[in-house]
Amino acid sequence: MGPAVRVAGLRKSFRVRERAPGLLGAFRSLLSATTREVVAVDALSFQIAAGERVAFIGPNGAGKSTTLKVLSGILHPTAGDVEVLGLVPWRDRREVALRIGTVFGQRSQLWSHLPAGDTFDLLAYVYDQDPATHRRRRAELADVFGIGPLLTKPVRQLSLGERMRCELVASLLHAPRVLFLDEPTIGLDVSAKAAIRDLVRRRADEDGCAVILTSHDTGDMERVCDRAIVIHRGRLLLDEPVHSLRRFIRRKVVTLATAEPDVVLDLPGLTIVERAPHRTVIEVDVTVTPVEAVVHAALAVTRLNDLSVEDPPMEEIVAAIYASADAGGAAVKP
Amino acid sequence: MSARTTVRFAIALLGTNLRATFALRGAFWLQAGFMFVNDVIFFTTWWIFFRRWDEIGGWRLQEMTILYGVVAGAYGTANVLWGGVRDLSRVIADGGLDTFLTQPKDPLLHVMGSKSIASGWGDVVAAAFLLGVAGCLAPSMLPLTIFVVACSAIVIAATGVLIHSSAFWADDLDTLPRQVSEFVLIFSSYPQTVYGPWLRLVLFTVIPAGFIGYLPVEVLRAFSWRDAAFLGGGAALYATAAVVVFRAGMRRYASGNRTGLMA
Amino acid sequence: MTRPALATYARIAASSARQSIAQRTTLVGRCALYVLILVVFSRIWQTVGGDAAAGGPGAKEMLWYLAVTEWIVIALPLTHLAIEADVRSGDIAYHLARPVPYVGVRLAEAAGDLSVRLVSLGVTGVVAAWFLAGGLPDDPRGLVLALPLGVLAGAVGVLFHAAIGLSSFWLQDAGSVYFVWQKLMFVLGGMILPLAVYPAWLRAAAEWTPFAAMLSGPGRLAFAPDVGVAATSAALLVLWLAVAAAIVVFFNRRGARVLDVNGG
Numbered sequence: 001m002g003p004a005v006r007v008a009g010l011r012k013s014f015r016v017r018e019r020a021p022g023l024l025g026a027f028r029s030l031l032s033a034t035t036r037e038v039v040a041v042d043a044l045s046f047q048i049a050a051g052e053r054v055a056f057i058g059p060n061g062a063g064k065s066t067t068l069k070v071l072s073g074i075l076h077p078t079a080g081d082v083e084v085l086g087l088v089p090w091r092d093r094r095e096v097a098l099r100i101g102t103v104f105g106q107r108s109q110l111w112s113h114l115p116a117g118d119t120f121d122l123l124a125y126v127y128d129q130d131p132a133t134h135r136r137r138r139a140e141l142a143d144v145f146g147i148g149p150l151l152t153k154p155v156r157q158l159s160l161g162e163r164m165r166c167e168l169v170a171s172l173l174h175a176p177r178v179l180f181l182d183e184p185t186i187g188l189d190v191s192a193k194a195a196i197r198d199l200v201r202r203r204a205d206e207d208g209c210a211v212i213l214t215s216h217d218t219g220d221m222e223r224v225c226d227r228a229i230v231i232h233r234g235r236l237l238l239d240e241p242v243h244s245l246r247r248f249i250r251r252k253v254v255t256l257a258t259a260e261p262d263v264v265l266d267l268p269g270l271t272i273v274e275r276a277p278h279r280t281v282i283e284v285d286v287t288v289t290p291v292e293a294v295v296h297a298a299l300a301v302t303r304l305n306d307l308s309v310e311d312p313p314m315e316e317i318v319a320a321i322y323a324s325a326d327a328g329g330a331a332v333k334p
Numbered sequence: 335m336s337a338r339t340t341v342r343f344a345i346a347l348l349g350t351n352l353r354a355t356f357a358l359r360g361a362f363w364l365q366a367g368f369m370f371v372n373d374v375i376f377f378t379t380w381w382i383f384f385r386r387w388d389e390i391g392g393w394r395l396q397e398m399t400i401l402y403g404v405v406a407g408a409y410g411t412a413n414v415l416w417g418g419v420r421d422l423s424r425v426i427a428d429g430g431l432d433t434f435l436t437q438p439k440d441p442l443l444h445v446m447g448s449k450s451i452a453s454g455w456g457d458v459v460a461a462a463f464l465l466g467v468a469g470c471l472a473p474s475m476l477p478l479t480i481f482v483v484a485c486s487a488i489v490i491a492a493t494g495v496l497i498h499s500s501a502f503w504a505d506d507l508d509t510l511p512r513q514v515s516e517f518v519l520i521f522s523s524y525p526q527t528v529y530g531p532w533l534r535l536v537l538f539t540v541i542p543a544g545f546i547g548y549l550p551v552e553v554l555r556a557f558s559w560r561d562a563a564f565l566g567g568g569a570a571l572y573a574t575a576a577v578v579v580f581r582a583g584m585r586r587y588a589s590g591n592r593t594g595l596m597a
Numbered sequence: 598m599t600r601p602a603l604a605t606y607a608r609i610a611a612s613s614a615r616q617s618i619a620q621r622t623t624l625v626g627r628c629a630l631y632v633l634i635l636v637v638f639s640r641i642w643q644t645v646g647g648d649a650a651a652g653g654p655g656a657k658e659m660l661w662y663l664a665v666t667e668w669i670v671i672a673l674p675l676t677h678l679a680i681e682a683d684v685r686s687g688d689i690a691y692h693l694a695r696p697v698p699y700v701g702v703r704l705a706e707a708a709g710d711l712s713v714r715l716v717s718l719g720v721t722g723v724v725a726a727w728f729l730a731g732g733l734p735d736d737p738r739g740l741v742l743a744l745p746l747g748v749l750a751g752a753v754g755v756l757f758h759a760a761i762g763l764s765s766f767w768l769q770d771a772g773s774v775y776f777v778w779q780k781l782m783f784v785l786g787g788m789i790l791p792l793a794v795y796p797a798w799l800r801a802a803a804e805w806t807p808f809a810a811m812l813s814g815p816g817r818l819a820f821a822p823d824v825g826v827a828a829t830s831a832a833l834l835v836l837w838l839a840v841a842a843a844i845v846v847f848f849n850r851r852g853a854r855v856l857d858v859n860g861g
Contacts, residue, residue: 072436073435073436074588075590094438095438097437102436107432111350111354122346122347122350125339125343126437126439127437128339364770368770368773372777376780379790382790382795383789383790385796386651390641509626510626513630516630517630520630520634521637525641528640528641528644
């Protein structure tokens with residue numbers, strides 16, 4: 001079987017019209033438009049094997065969405081070759097659409113006034129599924145995603161987490177070979193995020209479906225994906241297994257809710273971010289002191305009522321990767 | 335894409351759409367009911383008019399009743415079946431076509447049918463009332479009445495698509511497409527026997543009010559194969575133009591060069 | 598009303614007027630709609646020759662009558678939409694807690710918008726009707742008398758629109774109520790046809806409504822420029838202004854109570 005996705009030398013630039021303000025400016029720009037070229041993606045090449053799960057990461061405006069839109073047939077590339085399951089997305093849009101599933105976290109494909117089941121019924125016609133296959137697949141997914149009891153409730157009455165599970169089922173009903181997920185956990189609480197990540201990972205494994213996921217949340221990429229592609233300013237910065245990205249995470253933010261009103265930890269590599277009675281927020285440089293040591297030290301002086309460990313934001317990780325690229329870091333490919 | 339699966343999809347889409355409209359039962363009855371009352375009240379102006387004046391360029395109360403019935407029926411039908419047209423320019427501007435593009439069915443058909451407007455039912459009932467009074471629902475007339483209303487509805491929807499497709503090329507259109515669509519409807523719902531040849535030409539080309547209002551009435555009051563063929567041909571032509579222009583817009587959309595699409 | 602409050606309302610009205618001017622597409626579109634309707638009816642009235650055959654006004658006067666009534670109708674801001682949105686979303690509870698009365702703010706905004714609309718449409722209407730009708734009415738003094746009446750009618754209309762907006766405290770969809778209200782205004786106000794051509798019973802009924810005072814009152818001055826008639830119309834409009842204001846105050850109080858019961 002060929003690769004699920006093959007991208008070679010992809011370039012996508014937009015012409016941005018520059019026009020004088022006001023009505024007169026609008027008219028003038030109709031006659032002779034002065035345009036400026038903005039390159040969103042450039043010289044981007046990678047392959048994704050069937051069944052592989054890849055996180056597509058980068059700061060805002062890096063070109064993630066543009067690449068995803070080219071792969072799903074929404075946008076034409078300016079130059080370069082793109083194949084999805086051996087098909088060219090913008091030329092064979094319909095054929096590709098039949099074989100891919102998409103969830104755009106910000107846009108719902110469910111009819112909000114109707115129960116999700118009604119949207120599923122309609123999707124059988126959208127994807128020309130025969131009724132028996134549709135019923136079987138739907139029952140199976142409803143079971144796995146635990147949405148059976150939700151199928152008769154109007155979507156607008158569902159919680160965000162419940163809705164997202166229904167969105168995922170909707171995008172998986174036609175058994176796609178490639179699943180595109182754009183910010184699938186945005187706005188969800190911690191437990192709903194965890195549930196969605198586990199479900200996506202398990203289901204993709206069972207279906208042998210490739211997953212391409214974009215997210216701001218490092219948790220999404222770690223729990224769902226095996227490989228990460230980092231792009232920055234439209235170019236490939238890094239392409240390697242997710243676990244090896246760990247080395248770029250130099251610090252964690254630890255929040256302690258303590259029984260003692262005031263806790264002092266004497267360890268190297270700690271910076272106090274916030275100190276309030278019964279609450280201490282510490283930035284830990286994990287290259288100096290591991291998080292476990294911090295927790296240990298804390299438990300030695302107080303009981304803990306609550307504890308949270310957070311990753312730094314994606315932007316910071318990318319900045320770290322970028323810094324190492326500037327320093328001629330070996331991990332970064334040209 | 336085979337025609338059979340497309341038709342099956344269109345029917346399923348309509349079914350889902352109607353269920354979504356009926357799901358809000360209170361709002362449905364209120365909107366549909368008030369639209370009916372709205373249409374009937376406004377029509378009394380013409381009833382008053384024709385008590386004082388006999389005719390407007392050859393049209394009497396009978397013709398005006400048919401005109402109002404046809405336009406209300408066509409507008410209502412278009413709103414019930416293809417309610418998505420009304421918001422099309424906003425959907426285009428907001429990047430809302432993306433969702434339709436990642437699915438295998440025709441985006442135009444899909445987006446048109448993705449919404450149904452409840453008040454359209456009020457228009458359809460008002461139309462049935464007016465056309466019934468005018469005698470157009472008699473068994474011998476019914477097929478012809480359905481034909482002209484269908485043609486008129488297609489021209490209304492196609493014109494809407496053409497107007498809203500401007501959002502592929504221009505930005506910041508705001509409510510302009512909706513306003514222009516309203517103008518077309520206003521021209522359509524007044525007697526068109528009062529215009530000279532040049533304005534007539536405009537009403538069968540740029541502003542297709544002739545196909546939406548005038549010609550359907552002529553076909554119903556004094557049937558001729560020529561007028562009927564002209565009406566059917568006009569509807570087909572506008573529908574084709576709408577598809578062609580929308581597809582051209584889609585190509586532009588795919589190039590991503592619409593301002594504001596940068597992501 | 599204290600002086601500082603008056604100044605606050607004036608500022609709100611002024612910024613609303615600026616915003617109304619800034620929305621150029623809508624402004625131009627509105628004027629275009631007005632011209633379009635005048636074009637349609639200039640053809641209709643010329644075809645049937647106005648009401649001259651029955652001894653009434655001719656085609657030219659009929660068009661000027663329509664120019665006045667449509668001027669008022671199109672100038673009315675859709676105040677009910679903003680109020681309905683606030684009631685639906687529950688935001689009104691926060692607005693009510695503010696020092697400046699909520700309805701007062703909305704009415705001040707409407708006043709600003711109304712003035713921009715009256716001026717832009719007024720200029721458009723005079724030019725368009727002059728051109729389309731082929732001249733001013735035989736006695737153009739009536740148009741001058743119609744101006745203050747139009748402003749007064751606009752104020753009455755805005756108050757009723759506010760009342761429709763507030764009705765969404767009890768009704769699911771004030772938008773539908775508005776549509777029917779608007780059509781009643783078209784018909785009973787004599788927007789297209791002067792009430793003189795209505796059947797006697799319908800005319801008698803229409804005279805009892807605010808619509809006739811708002812549209813037919815100023816409109817008929819286009820072909821009957823009579824100071825006495827104008828004064829009567831003005832008195833009627835003032836009467837309706839008081840009625841509409843009373844309804845708004847009543848709905849506003851009752852609405853606040855609905856909020857108390859439902860907890861906002």
